[in-house]
Amino acid sequence: LAGGIAHDFNNLLTAILGYSEIMLSLTKEGDQFYKPVTIIQNAAEKGAELAKKILTITRKEKMETRPVDINEVVKNSMELLQRSIPMSIEIVTNLREDLPKIKADPSQMQQVIMNLCVNARDAMPHGGIIQVKAQNRILDEQYSRMNLEAKPGSYVEVSITDAGMGMPPEILERIFEPFFTTKAIGKGTGLGLSTAYAIVKSHGGFINVYSEVGKGTTFRVYIPAQTEGKVPTLGEKHDHPLGRGELILVVDDEAAIREITRATLEAYGYSVVTAIDGTEAIAIYVEQKDSIALVLTDMMMPFLDGTATVRALQKINPQVKILVVSGLTQNAPSSTFSGEKTVRFLHKPFTSETLLTELRLLLESSDEPMGRH
Ligand SMILES: Nc1ncnc2c1ncn2[C@@H]1O[C@H](COP(=O)(O)OP(=O)(O)OP(=O)(O)O)[C@@H](O)[C@H]1O
Numbered sequence: 156l157a158g159g160i161a162h163d164f165n166n167l168l169t170a171i172l173g174y175s176e177i178m179l180s181l182t183k184e185g186d187q188f189y190k191p192v193t194i195i196q197n198a199a200e201k202g203a204e205l206a207k208k209i210l211t212i213t214r215k216e217k218m219e220t221r222p223v224d225i226n227e228v229v230k231n232s233m234e235l236l237q238r239s240i241p242m243s244i245e246i247v248t249n250l251r252e253d254l255p256k257i258k259a260d261p262s263q264m265q266q267v268i269m270n271l272c273v274n275a276r277d278a279m280p281h282g283g284i285i286q287v288k289a290q291n292r293i294l295d296e297q298y299s300r301m302n303l304e305a306k307p308g309s310y311v312e313v314s315i316t317d318a319g320m321g322m323p324p325e326i327l328e329r330i331f332e333p334f335f336t337t338k339a340i341g342k343g344t345g346l347g348l349s350t351a352y353a354i355v356k357s358h359g360g361f362i363n364v365y366s367e368v369g370k371g372t373t374f375r376v377y378i379p380a381q382t383e384g385k386v387p388t389l390g391e392k393h394d395h396p397l398g399r400g401e402l403i404l405v406v407d408d409e410a411a412i413r414e415i416t417r418a419t420l421e422a423y424g425y426s427v428v429t430a431i432d433g434t435e436a437i438a439i440y441v442e443q444k445d446s447i448a449l450v451l452t453d454m455m456m457p458f459l460d461g462t463a464t465v466r467a468l469q470k471i472n473p474q475v476k477i478l479v480v481s482g483l484t485q486n487a488p489s490s491t492f493s494g495e496k497t498v499r500f501l502h503k504p505f506t507s508e509t510l511l512t513e514l515r516l517l518l519e520s521s522d523e524p525m526g527r528h
């Protein structure tokens with residue numbers, strides 16, 4: 156309850172802060188209103204800090220966990236949301252009956268889902284569809300090396316997807332900051348996502364975001380699943396698509412990621428050479444282009460970035476197959492390489508299953524350029 160009041164209280168403070176800012180810009184130092192407005196502004200800032208403290212404290216003492224069926228939480232959230240969702244927006248849920256339970260505070264989880272759905276609504280002022288999906292996901296070592304918040308294990312994933320305005324990287328980087336908002340004065344406090352983040356963290360989980368400007372956004376919430384005694388075996392071989400001895404050139408400036416990718420690929424029937432940056436990748440490719448079947452490259456690297464590396468490789472061999480890996484807060488590379496059949500994308504973080512599936516798809520796509528007989 157205190158948390159809810161603090162959130163509303165912040166709405167009021169945002170309006171006071173916003174308007175005192177406007178008033179300040181209309182007065183000059185020495186002006187009769189200058190000092191009073193500065194005092195109002197300072198007081199409101201102190202109030203905002205106080206509200207922030209209340210939010211953190213209430214979160215700590217009020218957590219009451221029990222085994223929770225996330226489907227129930229989603230259904231309850233949908234009922235509550237009906238009232239605040241306009242006719243132009245439809246929420247489509249995609250739930251699975253066989254989901255494991257999570258150890259959670261149901262009302263807090265509900266708040267997370269509601270906050271994300273309200274943001275999705277706000278991102279689609281002209282209406283559209285919000286998709287809410289729940290599924291079980293096994294995250295492995297490959298995944299957790301790319302996302303240090305994620306320990307390998309079994310998770311329940313809830314994803315909320317909108318087809319709204321999306322976010323550019325400079326906004327995406329800041330969305331979990333308390334009080335960060337792009338909404339008009341009085342419309343947003345910038346606490347929805349920071350609250351969601353804190354709740355999910357306290358449940359041992361994490362949140363991933365994928366967004367493309369003009370296309371939409373997906374938030375994925377991961378909460379550890381309660382595995383009744385049986386911990387999923389991560390080292391053991393799974394039923395993933397196997398390689399046929401093809402040589403893969405792995406390019407990444409992070410040693411931990413190069414290593415785990417090499418280990419995964421070698422365990423599933425590939426040979427691997429690695430390069431620590433684009434320059435080295437090109438040197439290796441020039442020498443071994445007849446034996447390298449595919450290049451797996453990170454988008455963001457020092458010296459020569461992913462795009463430049465791809466272009467240089469294509470100069471050497473226009474048919475070179477490249478799997479481009481992009482990070483969370485980067486521009487989606489899909490538009491840069493749109494229409495290029497020899498380039499596919501993987502969004503970080505990914506599991507070995509996703510990596511192996513994407514590799515097979517690209518390797519088995521036709522080698523022949525279009526129009527040749
Ligand atoms: N689904 C989304 N699509 C586009 N932008 C989003 C989305 N979700 C969040 N954002 C951006 O992140 C910012 C922060 O979101 P957050 O929920 O923390 O605050 P808010 O919605 O602005 O205010 P509050 O939730 O406190 O009412 C938003 O102002 C918006 O710019």
Ligand SMILES: [Mg+2]
Binds near residue numbers: 270274343346348
């Ligand atoms: Mg919000």
